[in-house]
Amino acid sequence: MLYQEKHRPQFHFTPKENWINDPNGLVYYEGEYHLFYQRNPHTNDHADMHWGHATSTDLYHWEEHGIALAPDELGTIFSGSAVVDKNNTSGLFESDTGGLVAIFTHDGESQQQSIAYSEDKGRTWTKYEGNPVIPNTKIKDFRDPKVSWHEDSKQWVMVLACGDHIQFYGSPNLIDWTYLSSFGKEYPSHIGVWECPDLLYLPVEGSSQKEWVLIVSINADGPNGGSAVYYFTGSFDGKEFHPNEKSEDALKWADAGKDFYAAVSWDNTEDTYWIGWMNNWQYAGVVPVSPWRSGMSLVRKMSLYEKDGNLLLKQEPIVRDSSKEVTSYQDVTIQAGTTESYDISDTAQIDLQVSKASDSTKWGVKFVTDQDEAFQLVIDNQASMYTFYRTEGIIDFSEDFPEEVKGSLHGLNVQDLTAIVDRSSVELFLNGGLTVSTNLIYPKGTVTKLEIFAVNDALKVDNVSWTSLHSIWK
Numbered sequence: 090m091l092y093q094e095k096h097r098p099q100f101h102f103t104p105k106e107n108w109i110n111d112p113n114g115l116v117y118y119e120g121e122y123h124l125f126y127q128r129n130p131h132t133n134d135h136a137d138m139h140w141g142h143a144t145s146t147d148l149y150h151w152e153e154h155g156i157a158l159a160p161d162e163l164g165t166i167f168s169g170s171a172v173v174d175k176n177n178t179s180g181l182f183e184s185d186t187g188g189l190v191a192i193f194t195h196d197g198e199s200q201q202q203s204i205a206y207s208e209d210k211g212r213t214w215t216k217y218e219g220n221p222v223i224p225n226t227k228i229k230d231f232r233d234p235k236v237s238w239h240e241d242s243k244q245w246v247m248v249l250a251c252g253d254h255i256q257f258y259g260s261p262n263l264i265d266w267t268y269l270s271s272f273g274k275e276y277p278s279h280i281g282v283w284e285c286p287d288l289l290y291l292p293v294e295g296s297s298q299k300e301w302v303l304i305v306s307i308n309a310d311g312p313n314g315g316s317a318v319y320y321f322t323g324s325f326d327g328k329e330f331h332p333n334e335k336s337e338d339a340l341k342w343a344d345a346g347k348d349f350y351a352a353v354s355w356d357n358t359e360d361t362y363w364i365g366w367m368n369n370w371q372y373a374g375v376v377p378v379s380p381w382r383s384g385m386s387l388v389r390k391m392s393l394y395e396k397d398g399n400l401l402l403k404q405e406p407i408v409r410d411s412s413k414e415v416t417s418y419q420d421v422t423i424q425a426g427t428t429e430s431y432d433i434s435d436t437a438q439i440d441l442q443v444s445k446a447s448d449s450t451k452w453g454v455k456f457v458t459d460q461d462e463a464f465q466l467v468i469d470n471q472a473s474m475y476t477f478y479r480t481e482g483i484i485d486f487s488e489d490f491p492e493e494v495k496g497s498l499h500g501l502n503v504q505d506l507t508a509i510v511d512r513s514s515v516e517l518f519l520n521g522g523l524t525v526s527t528n529l530i531y532p533k534g535t536v537t538k539l540e541i542f543a544v545n546d547a548l549k550v551d552n553v554s555w556t557s558l559h560s561i562w563k
C-alpha cells in the first residue's frame with residue numbers, strides 16, 4: 090500500500106510515486122502554502138522535468154496535486170520560483186488583484202528564463218507567449234531564478250545561478266528584465282556548480298535588526314561530499330550584494346548534513362520559512378526506495394543569531410502534530426561510560442536539554458533498531474564538532490553513502506538537541522537550530538530505541554522527552 094512502504098517517510102513530503110527533486114515555486118497565497126517541485130511523472134529517475142504540485146495550510150500536512158508545468162518546444166521545466174503579482178504589474182491578469190506568476194528555467198538547447206501565470210490558485214498555468222523573458226547569454230549553467238519584490242527599490246529582483254557565480258536582475262513587471270550585477274566569482278574554490286540561489290531578509294534574534302542573506306546551493310564540494318547549501322550574510326542595495334565576509338572564510342554551511350539541498354524560501358509570508366530536497370546528487374538516483382524516489386526536509390523557520398559579531402543562520406523545524414503521547418524524564422544523570430536506553434518509535438521527535446551543571450564535554454545519542462543497527466551522534470564540545478555515523482543499515486548502493494558526517498558547533502557547547510526521526514531520515518537541530526544536520530538512513534530493521542551516553546564525565550540532563558508523530562497521509 091502507498092505510504093506503507095518500509096522506508097516511506099510518514100510526515101515528510103514525498104510524492105505517491107516516481108521522481109522528485111528541488112522544491113520550486115514556494116509561495117503563500119489565499120490560505121495555501123504552495124510547494125511545487127522538480128518532477129518526473131513517469132519514472133523513478135531524473136529525466137523529463139516537469140513541475141509537480143502540493144499544497145498545505147500549515148506547512149506540515151501536504152496534499153499532492155497534478156502536474157503544474159510540462160515541457161514544451163523551449164525545453165523541460167527546471168527549477169524556479171513563484172510570486173503573487175498582487176498589483177498586476179505584469180498585466181497578465183484580467184483582475185487588478187492579479188494572481189500567481191511562476192518564473193522558471195526552460196532547459197532546452199540552452200537554459201533560459203521563462204514565466205507562466207495562474208488565475209486559479211496554482212492549479213493550472215498559462216505560459217507567457219513571449220517566453221523566454223531572459224534569453225540565454227552563452228552561459229552553460231544559467232538557471233533557477235528566485236524572484237521577490239524589493240520594496241526599497243520598488244522592483245522585482247531575481248537571483249540567478251550562473252555556473253560559478255550569481256547574477257541579479259531587476260524588473261518592473263516580471264517580463265522585462267535588466268541585468269543588475271554579479272556576485273561570487275571572487276570565491277574560487279568551488280569544484281561544483283552554483284545552483285538554486287535565494288535572497289532573504291532575516292531578523293536577528295533579540296534585536297529589531299534585519300540583515301540580508303544570500304543562499305547558494307553547490308553541487309559537489311559540500312562539507313561532507315556532494316551537494317550542500319551555503320550562505321553569505323551582507324547587504325543588498327537594490328543592485329548589488331555586499332558580503333560581510335570578505336574571504337573564503339565567508340562560506341558557512343546552512344546544514345552540514347549530507348541530505349539537504351536546493352533549499353529555498355516561501356514568498357509572501359510574514360516570517361521566513363524554507364524547505365530543502367532531502368537528498369544528495371552523489372546517490373539520489375540510486376537510493377533504495379520505490380515506487381517514489383526522494384522527498385523534502387521538514388519546513389524550517391529561519392532567523393539569524395549574532396555570535397561574536399558573526400551572523401549565524403538559525404533554523405527551527407515546523408512540526409504540527411496534535412499528538413499528546415509525550416513521554417518525558419527530568420533530571421537524568423548519565424555517568425561517564427554509561428548509557429540510558431528508552432523505547433521510541435521510528436517516527437519520533439526527541440528533545441533533550443542539558444543541565445547548566447553538566448560536566449560532560451563528549452556525549453551523544455544513538456538510534457538503535459530491532460536488528461541492532463545504530464545511527465549515532467557524538468557531540469564533542471571541546472573540538473566544537475559533532476559526528477553523525479551513518480555507517481550501518483543498507484549502505485551498499487553507493488560508496489558515497491556510508492559516511493561519518495561532521496559539522497561545526499560554532500564554538501557553542503550543546504545545550505539542547507532536537508532530533509526528528511522519520512523512518513529513513515534523521516534531522517538534527519542543536520542549540521536551537523544553530524547547527525543543523527540532515528541525513529538519510531536506510532535501516533534493515535526498525536528504530537525502536539533511543540540511547541543517551543556520556544563518553545567523559547557525567548552528563549546531566551534537565552529534561553528528555555519524545556513524541557511519536559502520526560502519519561500525515563490518510
Ligand code: FRU
Pocket residue numbers: 110111127138167168194232233284285351
Ligand atoms: C538542483 C538542480 C537545479 C536544476 C534542477 C534540475 O538540484 O540541478 O540547478 O534546475 O536541479 O532538475
